[in-house]
Amino acid sequence: MAGSGSAVAAAPGDGRALQxxxxxxxxxxxxxxxxxxxxxxxxLEADAETARRxxxxxxxxxEQVHFCPICFNYATREHCDVCDDPTRDRSRICVVSExxxxxxxxxxxxxxxxxxxxxxxxxxxxxxxxxxxxxRELLGRLADGTVEEVILATNPDVEGETTATYLxxxxxxxxxxxxxxxxxxxxxxxxxxxxxxxxxxxxxxRRAL
Ligand SMILES: [Zn+2]
Numbered sequence: 001m002a003g004s005g006s007a008v009a010a011a012p013g014d015g016r017a018l019q020x021x022x023x024x025x026x027x028x029x030x031x032x033x034x035x036x037x038x039x040x041x042x043x044l045e046a047d048a049e050t051a052r053r054x055x056x057x058x059x060x061x062x063e064q065v066h067f068c069p070i071c072f073n074y075a076t077r078e079h080c081d082v083c084d085d086p087t088r089d090r091s092r093i094c095v096v097s098e099x100x101x102x103x104x105x106x107x108x109x110x111x112x113x114x115x116x117x118x119x120x121x122x123x124x125x126x127x128x129x130x131x132x133x134x135x136r137e138l139l140g141r142l143a144d145g146t147v148e149e150v151i152l153a154t155n156p157d158v159e160g161e162t163t164a165t166y167l168x169x170x171x172x173x174x175x176x177x178x179x180x181x182x183x184x185x186x187x188x189x190x191x192x193x194x195x196x197x198x199x200x201x202x203x204x205x206r207r208a209l
Contacts, residue, residue, distance in 0.1 A: 072117040108200035
């Protein structure tokens with residue numbers, strides 16, 4: 001009889017609540033042990049409402065944010081804000097590897113077309129080929145002739161260049177212009193870390209492939 005209730009009763013007093021929080025925080029990207037400790041002690045000292053708001057925001061983002069079925073950017077409604085926006089230029093699609101790259105390009109204010117998020121890059125080392133990315137869906141979007149230009153905005157590193165070369169080879173025969181961000185971005189660097197001015201210039205000065 002004691003068995004069923006004891007597991008639940010043991011949780012608050014198992015003496016590991018703080019350690020569990022430290023472990024979970026330590027798993028987050030960019031959070032080392034020291035930062036994990038700082039955040040954990042901040043939460044311990046904060047009132048219950050502050051902690052509840054954070055917990056609630058984390059749960060809500062998992063419940064309410066999904067991938068846009070058109071471009072695979074993050075969306076909170078059926079489609080993402082960009083696909084839903086009637087003022088966007090539908091003749092241009094900017095292809096990026098991750099949703100965070102969409103945010104980076106949006107911050108520049110230099111691009112007013114649509115996006116397509118691949119969900120990664122071609123990487124034989126990690127056994128990622130075109131079949132693992134949203135390439136088929138991209139080709140589907142090019143089928144009706146609305147799109148005149150595809151801008152390949154994968155990162156300027158080996159995988160990003162390989163992916164851009166592959167896409168250019170299969171898209172050009174469809175009669176769609178293919179362009180690549182201008183050089184000037186730090187080689188090997190992530191798009192998301194480029195400053196807005198540099199990234200904005202790279203978009204404006206994009207070159208034909
Ligand atoms: Zn979308």
